[in-house]
Amino acid sequence: xxxxxxxxxxxxxxxxxxxxxxxAPHGTVYALEGLEVVLITAAFxxxxxxxxxxxxxxxxxxGIDTKGxxxxxxxxxxxxxxxxxIEKLYVDQKSMDARGLTEEDLxxxxxxxxxxxxxxxxxxxxxxxxx
Amino acid sequence: MLHIVNKSATERGALESCxxxxxxxxxxxxxxxxxxxxxxxxxxxxxIQAAAADLKIYALGPDLAARGMAGRVLDGVNVVxxxxxxxxxxxxNSCQSWL
Numbered sequence: 001x002x003x004x005x006x007x008x009x010x011x012x013x014x015x016x017x018x019x020x021x022x023x024a025p026h027g028t029v030y031a032l033e034g035l036e037v038v039l040i041t042a043a044f045x046x047x048x049x050x051x052x053x054x055x056x057x058x059x060x061x062x063g064i065d066t067k068g069x070x071x072x073x074x075x076x077x078x079x080x081x082x083x084x085x086i087e088k089l090y091v092d093q094k095s096m097d098a099r100g101l102t103e104e105d106l107x108x109x110x111x112x113x114x115x116x117x118x119x120x121x122x123x124x125x126x127x128x129x130x131x
Numbered sequence: 132m133l134h135i136v137n138k139s140a141t142e143r144g145a146l147e148s149c150x151x152x153x154x155x156x157x158x159x160x161x162x163x164x165x166x167x168x169x170x171x172x173x174x175x176x177x178x179i180q181a182a183a184a185d186l187k188i189y190a191l192g193p194d195l196a197a198r199g200m201a202g203r204v205l206d207g208v209n210v211v212x213x214x215x216x217x218x219x220x221x222x223x224n225s226c227q228s229w230l
Binding site for chain 2: 023024025026027028054055058061062063064065066067068069071073075098099100101105
């Protein structure tokens with residue numbers, strides 16, 4: 001048991017992690033890699049926020065069909081995040097507006113934030129990881 | 132001449148540079164992340180529609196579908212498949228890829 005306790009040192013610390021997604025899916029590997037890192041982080045019981053701004057909002061679109069380009073369709077995985085207790089998903093209002101998108105176009109429930117709200121959310125994080 | 136653009140117009144300036152350099156009657160094929168430009172509500176939509184008066188604008192269908200954009204393509208844009216991509220390359224004397 002004492003060995004186990006030593007291994008668990010620090011496990012009680014919960015930090016605020018923000019994963020900032022700014023890239024469209026498929027054109028680069030950032031979106032998929034970011035998603036995989038988020039899923040790994042979920043195993044460590046941290047306070048995770050996932051943020052989608054700029055072209056990152058395109059990651060959450062409904063109706064994605066990747067058969068024609070023969071790559072993995074990871075868009076359904078965003079719907080599984082809830083099962084990993086990752087429930088804080090935020091999108092940037094300005095990025096959505098600039099792309100003609102609304103919440104109804106997205107595959108998951110999100111909180112839409114203004115630039116100021118997004119800035120405050122970022123400022124209160126312990127760690128920000130960008131993809 | 133066939134111009135090919137593969138970068139998102141909201142992230143890089145490739146599409147804008149391409150449209151500035153493409154001469155009347157040229158073809159512009161958008162692939163990969165560039166296809167977002169030819170969808171309803173995109174920031175580049177007005178620019179694309181203005182350009183379509185002098186240029187033939189094409190977008191690769193499988194890339195639109197992979198991005199959930201198959202049903203949002205702007206009027207005046209021709210959607211092609213991979214066979215159409217090959218035909219465009221074969222029909223034009225030269226190609227410029229705006230990397």
